[in-house]
Amino acid sequence: MTVAAVDHAPSHADTNTGGTGRTDAQTWGLLMILPYILIFLIFVLYPVLYGFWIARNPQSYVKLSSDPIFWGTIRNTLIFVIVAINVKMVIALVLSGFFTAERRWVKALSVLFILPWALPSIPTILSWRFMLNPEWGIINQQIFRLTGKDGPNWLNDPSLALGFSMLVHVWKSLPFWTLILLSGRLAISKDLYEAASVDGANGWHLFRHITWPSMQQLYLTCLILSMIWTLGDFNSVYLLTGGGPADLTHVLATLGVRYLRYDQVDQSMAAIVCALPLVLPLVYILMRRLGSNASEKA
Amino acid sequence: MKMPSLRDVGTEAKLLLIGIPVFLWSVIPVYHMVLFAISPKDSAFQGNLWPDHPTTRNFETVFRQQHHYLDHFWEQMLNSTIIAVSTGLLTLIVATFAAFAISRLKVKGGKTVMNLALFTYFIPAAFLAVPMYRTMGLYGLLNHQSALILAMVTLASPYAIWVFKQASDKLPQELDEAAYIDGASPLQLFRLVYIPLMLPSLVAVGIYALLLAWNEYLYAFLLLSKDSDVTLGVGLGNFLSADDSPWELLMATGLVYALPPAAIYYTFRKYMVSGLTAGATKG
Numbered sequence: 001m002t003v004a005a006v007d008h009a010p011s012h013a014d015t016n017t018g019g020t021g022r023t024d025a026q027t028w029g030l031l032m033i034l035p036y037i038l039i040f041l042i043f044v045l046y047p048v049l050y051g052f053w054i055a056r057n058p059q060s061y062v063k064l065s066s067d068p069i070f071w072g073t074i075r076n077t078l079i080f081v082i083v084a085i086n087v088k089m090v091i092a093l094v095l096s097g098f099f100t101a102e103r104r105w106v107k108a109l110s111v112l113f114i115l116p117w118a119l120p121s122i123p124t125i126l127s128w129r130f131m132l133n134p135e136w137g138i139i140n141q142q143i144f145r146l147t148g149k150d151g152p153n154w155l156n157d158p159s160l161a162l163g164f165s166m167l168v169h170v171w172k173s174l175p176f177w178t179l180i181l182l183s184g185r186l187a188i189s190k191d192l193y194e195a196a197s198v199d200g201a202n203g204w205h206l207f208r209h210i211t212w213p214s215m216q217q218l219y220l221t222c223l224i225l226s227m228i229w230t231l232g233d234f235n236s237v238y239l240l241t242g243g244g245p246a247d248l249t250h251v252l253a254t255l256g257v258r259y260l261r262y263d264q265v266d267q268s269m270a271a272i273v274c275a276l277p278l279v280l281p282l283v284y285i286l287m288r289r290l291g292s293n294a295s296e297k298a
Numbered sequence: 299m300k301m302p303s304l305r306d307v308g309t310e311a312k313l314l315l316i317g318i319p320v321f322l323w324s325v326i327p328v329y330h331m332v333l334f335a336i337s338p339k340d341s342a343f344q345g346n347l348w349p350d351h352p353t354t355r356n357f358e359t360v361f362r363q364q365h366h367y368l369d370h371f372w373e374q375m376l377n378s379t380i381i382a383v384s385t386g387l388l389t390l391i392v393a394t395f396a397a398f399a400i401s402r403l404k405v406k407g408g409k410t411v412m413n414l415a416l417f418t419y420f421i422p423a424a425f426l427a428v429p430m431y432r433t434m435g436l437y438g439l440l441n442h443q444s445a446l447i448l449a450m451v452t453l454a455s456p457y458a459i460w461v462f463k464q465a466s467d468k469l470p471q472e473l474d475e476a477a478y479i480d481g482a483s484p485l486q487l488f489r490l491v492y493i494p495l496m497l498p499s500l501v502a503v504g505i506y507a508l509l510l511a512w513n514e515y516l517y518a519f520l521l522l523s524k525d526s527d528v529t530l531g532v533g534l535g536n537f538l539s540a541d542d543s544p545w546e547l548l549m550a551t552g553l554v555y556a557l558p559p560a561a562i563y564y565t566f567r568k569y570m571v572s573g574l575t576a577g578a579t580k581g
Contacts, residue, residue, distance in 0.1 A: 028484035029405025032395035036455055037411065039392060042437075043430065043452040044418050050436075051429035098316045109317055111564075113324050118563040120513040122531045123552025126538070127331040130545055138330060141345025171327070225420070232422020234516045239535065253424035257516070260428055272425050283420045287413070 055269035064270045073250040073271075076162055077231065077278070080251055084166035085226050088174055093219065095174070096181035097211070117175035125239040128168050129155070158248035161241045165249060169236040177222055184218040185211065221289055228282045231275060252278075331556075334549035342546055356550035365547055367537050370525050378512055378529040378555075381443055385450040386508035389458050390500060392451060397462030398488050402474055412463060419456035424516060426453075431520045445521045446529075450514060454507035465499040466492070502569040509559050530555045 064070050099110050116124060131138050132154040140151035155161045192210050201209070234253040237243065243250040243258060250258060252275040259268035334342045335356055337349040358364075363371045396415075400408035430449055431440075439445035469492075477487045493500070512531070519532045528536075534555060537548040563570060 025403040025484050026405060029399040029403035029408070032403070032488075033399035033405050033408065033411060035392045036396040036415070036459065039448075039452050039455060040411075040414060040418070043433070043448060044426070047426065047429035047433040050433055054429075054432070095316070095320065098313065098320070101313055103313065106313065106317065109321055113320060114563075114567075115324050115328055115560075118560050119328065119556045120531065120559055122513070122515050122534050123331060123549070123556050124327055126534065126548060126552060127327045127334075130334070130549075131327065131330050136343050136345075136545075138333075138345055138347075145345065171323070175324075228420055229422060232424035234424040234427075239515070239538075242538075253422065256425070256428050257520070260431065260520075265428075265432065268428050272428060275425060279421065279425070283417065286420060287416065290416075 051269050051272065054266055055273045057266060060266040060270040061274075064267050064274070067267075069247045069250060069255070070271070072248055073252060073255045074274075076249060077251045077275075079162065080166055080169070080233075081227050081230050081278075084169055085223065085230055087166075088170045089177060089219065089223050089226065091170070092174055092177040092181050092222075093215075095178045096185050097207075099178065099182050100185055113178070114175045116172050121172055121235045122239060124172070125168055125235060128164070128171075129240050132164060155241055156245050158245060161245065162249045165237045165240050168240055169230065169233055172236065173226070177226060180222055181215065181219065184215050188214050217289075221286070224282055224286050224289075228279060228286065231279055331549045331552055334546050335553050337546060339544070339546050356546045357554070359547055360550050360554060365544060367533075367544065368547065368551065370528075370533065371530075371551065373526050374528060374530040374533040375554075377443065377527065378531065381446055381450070381518075381529060382508045382512040384447045385454060385511035386504045388447065388451045389454040389507035390504050393455050393458035393462055393503065394488075394493065394496065394500070396455070396459045397466050398492055400459070401463045401466035402469075402487070402492065403484055412459065415456035415459050418452075419460065423453050427516050427520055430517070434521055440521060441523055441527065443522065443527060446514075446518055447511070449517050449521060450507070450511040453517075454510050458503045458507060461499055461503055462496065465496055469495055498569060501566060505562055505566050505570065509563065512559050 095113075099106060099113075130136075134140055134151065134153040134156065137154075139154070143149065143151035152160070154164060188211065193206055196206055196210060231251075232253050233251070234257070237249060237251050237254050238257070241249045243254050247258070252271060256268045256271045259265070259271060333347070333349070336352045336354070337346070338351060338353055338355065341349040341351070360368055360371060363369055396411070399405040400412055430452075434440050434445045434449070437445075439448070473491055473495075474487060477491055482490070512529075514529070515531050515535060518529045519535060522528045522532065525533070525536075530551070534548065534552055537543045537551075
């Protein structure tokens with residue numbers, strides 16, 4: 001009797017708490033997820049719908065495409081994303097190999113190497129801007145000291161100015177991607193390399209047959225993510241060139257803000273909508289990649 | 299024989315061939331900032347690579363607000379601090395709640411919310427800035443610091459929720475069952491079991507949100523306008539409004555602005571790197 005009662009009681013309590021726990025869990029879950037849902041509705045979904053509503057007039061796109069700045073901006077954006085990102089990721093891939101070297105000075109250097117990423121971008125980009133100043137900038141001062149001639153007006157030439165914007169972008173974000181790729185390299189078993197070295201493989205063989213196959217997926221994910229984020233890089237262009245000279249170095253991220261400053265809100269929104277055919281496919285690919293990876297792991 | 303072999307010398311030379319450019323590349327713009335900050339005005343403008351008489355005069359000018367660009371230096375410093383700390387705390391609250399609801403309480407529709415959040419995270423923030431600016435106007439929040447805080451929480455939460463969810467999924471499900479059997483409510487489970495176990499992620503994400511808000515430029519300069527309301531970052535950008543900007547003061551202010559986030563970043567570097575890699579490179 002007692003045994004049965006004792007036996008019975010906990011199992012009964014069990015189902016009870018389990019049951020109420022579950023309904024409880026749903027109520028609490030709803031309450032706890034609510035703050036984020038509200039934030040999403042009020043500050044993401046509504047602004048986005050409102051933006052599309054403002055940009056609904058076909059006339060804004062006609063106006064936009066007749067603005068000569070617009071096509072230059074599309075070109076700049078594509079150059080920025082394709083050239084800067086690929087250069088950056090290849091350098092990051094090489095440097096991630098460099099930072100696997102087991103030397104004290106390489107470890108010390110890695111601390112300094114993170115500086116551009118750890119420091120806020122506003123003062124460092126302004127520092128770049130001053131270095132490139134044609135009259136007082138330190139680069140042209142040194143050119144004058146060495147050659148007695150005036151250096152070029154770096155940021156006054158559209159191609160050079162765009163080039164420097166890309167350079168500044170690479171300077172700022174290279175440490176981040178190098179660290180990510182480094183963590184990918186460190187995850188590869190050292191035994192593989194040792195075995196291959198014993199078999200007489202050289203550095204290129206090791207990379208080609210061990211490093212790259214294990215890093216390929218990570219590298220592609222990083223490449224896509226970096227492309228998406230770079231489409232939204234406002235600071236590297238705005239703080240370095242302000243879109244100048246003569247609005248020739250704008251990218252889509254700065255163009256929208258430029259129209260906003262002239263109170264041309266519909267064109268501003270239209271410019272952003274024009275970025276979507278670039279952004280959305282990349283986001284879609286990325287979400288699918290991450291989704292399939294997650295299910296593989298599960 | 300302790301003589302290094304020719305091969306060793308070759309490897310070392312190759313490493314140096316990469317190491318030296320990497321060093322210069324990383325350090326020069328930062329050195330340039332320091333150089334201007336500690337140089338008397340004339341010396342830096344003459345292209346000296348090291349001032350004959352290094353000075354702290356520029357910093358004194360900044361701290362005493364003795365230039366019209368610096369009239370609101372301390373206010374702006376305070377604004378940046380308030381906005382960054384509020385963003386950090388609010389993001390932690392919103393994101394831990396959401397991740398707990400999704401990952402542990404298995405709330406219905408949680409997966410959809412996670413996907414929406416992830417989607418928001420991938421859309422470049424600059425593209426949301428203009429619509430957000432307009433709607434903040436409709437809400438009557440424009441030129442209030444709460445607008446910037448809410449915007450930054452909106453931008454920081456998706457990544458925060460994602461990192462928390464990843465970390466949370468790794469905690470054994472038996473923990474929750476044991477807690478429920480002991481009669482714990484979901485809230486007690488959250489407070490007594492979940493939060494203590496998530497501490498490393500909390501540090502990483504809190505700092506991520508804090509630094510995101512401190513370093514933000516675009517949203518800060520769109521959503522706030524009065525000189526006494528803006529963050530120090532926007533204050534720095536305002537130096538560009540004239541051609542005869544006092545660079546030495548800008549660089550000194552820039553260093554003061556850059557120091558707190560850099561100190562925080564380097565102190566918590568271990569957390570940051572593992573947190574970031576957990577989030578950004580899944581797969």
